[in-house]
Amino acid sequence: MSGNGYLFAAYTVTWIIHIVYLGTIVSRYSRLQREIEALKKK
Amino acid sequence: MKRAFPILGVLTALLLSYALCMALMPVVHIFWGFTVGTVVHIWGFNVGAPTEQTMGDVQRIFYYHVPSAWTAFILFFINFGASVFYLIKRKPAADIVALVSAEVGVVFCTIVLVTGPIWARPVWGIWWTWDMRLTSTLVLWLIYVSYLFLRRFSSSGQTPTLAAALAVLGALCVPFVYFSIWFFRTQHPQPVMGGGGSIDPRMLHVLLINWLAFSCFALLVCWSRYRLEKLQRDVDQAHALESLLDPRGSAR
Numbered sequence: 001m002s003g004n005g006y007l008f009a010a011y012t013v014t015w016i017i018h019i020v021y022l023g024t025i026v027s028r029y030s031r032l033q034r035e036i037e038a039l040k041k042k
Numbered sequence: 043m044k045r046a047f048p049i050l051g052v053l054t055a056l057l058l059s060y061a062l063c064m065a066l067m068p069v070v071h072i073f074w075g076f077t078v079g080t081v082v083h084i085w086g087f088n089v090g091a092p093t094e095q096t097m098g099d100v101q102r103i104f105y106y107h108v109p110s111a112w113t114a115f116i117l118f119f120i121n122f123g124a125s126v127f128y129l130i131k132r133k134p135a136a137d138i139v140a141l142v143s144a145e146v147g148v149v150f151c152t153i154v155l156v157t158g159p160i161w162a163r164p165v166w167g168i169w170w171t172w173d174m175r176l177t178s179t180l181v182l183w184l185i186y187v188s189y190l191f192l193r194r195f196s197s198s199g200q201t202p203t204l205a206a207a208l209a210v211l212g213a214l215c216v217p218f219v220y221f222s223i224w225f226f227r228t229q230h231p232q233p234v235m236g237g238g239g240s241i242d243p244r245m246l247h248v249l250l251i252n253w254l255a256f257s258c259f260a261l262l263v264c265w266s267r268y269r270l271e272k273l274q275r276d277v278d279q280a281h282a283l284e285s286l287l288d289p290r291g292s293a294r
Contacts, residue, residue: 003100003164010103010160011066014110014153021149022263029270035277042284 047265054262057255064090064248065105091248103161104245109253110153111179113260115216117147118186122213125206134275137202140209141193142267144186146260151183166229174222175230182219185212 094101124140127133158176159169170176189208193201223230241249 003098006100006160006164007102010106010157013156013160014106017149017153017156018259025263025267025270028274032270032273032277036273039277039280039284 047262050258050262050265054255054258057251057258061105061248061252061255065102065252066090091245092242094245097165100161100164103157105248105252107154107157107161108249109256110150110157112253113256114147114150114154115220116257117143117150117260117264118182118213118216121147121186121209122216125209125213128202128206129210137206138268138271138275140206142264142271144189144193144209145267146264148183148186148190149263150256150260151179151186155179155183171229173228173230174226175219175228178215178219178222182212182215185215 091102091105093099120143121140124136124143128136128140158179162171163169185208189205189212192205192208196204198204222228223232
């Protein structure tokens with residue numbers, strides 16, 4: 001791999017880690033919203 | 043407070059785009075520059091970070107690696123402060139701040155541990171070496187991962203107190219990681235600020251802008267995560283109350 005290949009690998013991995021983490025926050029939030037809706041219905 | 047959230051979001055987006063432009067501009071030009079044009083190329087070389095003479099463009103990993111490490115250290119110190127405050131005052135808000143800062147800190151520390159070997163391979167010829175800086179950073183990461191595991195899988199009422207005690211011990215590792223390159227002979231380069239290191243002022247400028255952008259991003263994520271955790275605890279409390287009022291219904 002060339003120097004630029006390593007550079008783009010590092011940048012890609014960084015943003016994948018951030019996006020995956022943000023994705024977990026969004027999924028936890030939507031699960032919580034469903035729980036709140038279920039609680040409101042009771 | 044609610045109005046500040048979108049303002050911080052816009053500021054973070056602007057800072058991140060500007061910081062990335064400054065860090066990557068000449069390389070971006072190499073790959074996609076024909077669409078951006080020569081003006082950006084000239085601007086990139088004059089305003090953005092210059093290419094390092096020995097390592098070439100791969101050195102630009104520095105603009106992610108170092109700000110991520112600094113941001114992780116700040117978050118671990120926030121975790122330390124919030125944990126000490128929780129141990130003294132027993133405020134649930136301090137416990138939430140501790141949890142959130144540790145979680146986001148682990149994300150940034152993971153980036154440091156991943157980008158480090160990717161940078162080391164072309165420069166040192168190896169992915170990893172068990173020297174003091176690298177090993178102590180891995181140990182720091184493991185301490186905070188164990189902290190998060192404790193928070194996630196223990197349902198005891200004493201969990202926040204135990205986690206706060208672990209966080210206080212974990213925070214002691216942070217100065218050790220930072221100063222390890224001063225006190226031990228390591229493969230890792232000397233610090234760029236203080237400790238006798240020197241850096242081109244344009245590189246330093248880009249580094250600091252990147253750090254500011256990463257810090258704003260971390261603050262934004264922490265804020266979102268804090269609100270989510272608070273909401274989660276409210277919902278858990280509502281579930282507990284519901285099962286108290288209707289024990290047969292919750293048993294079904």
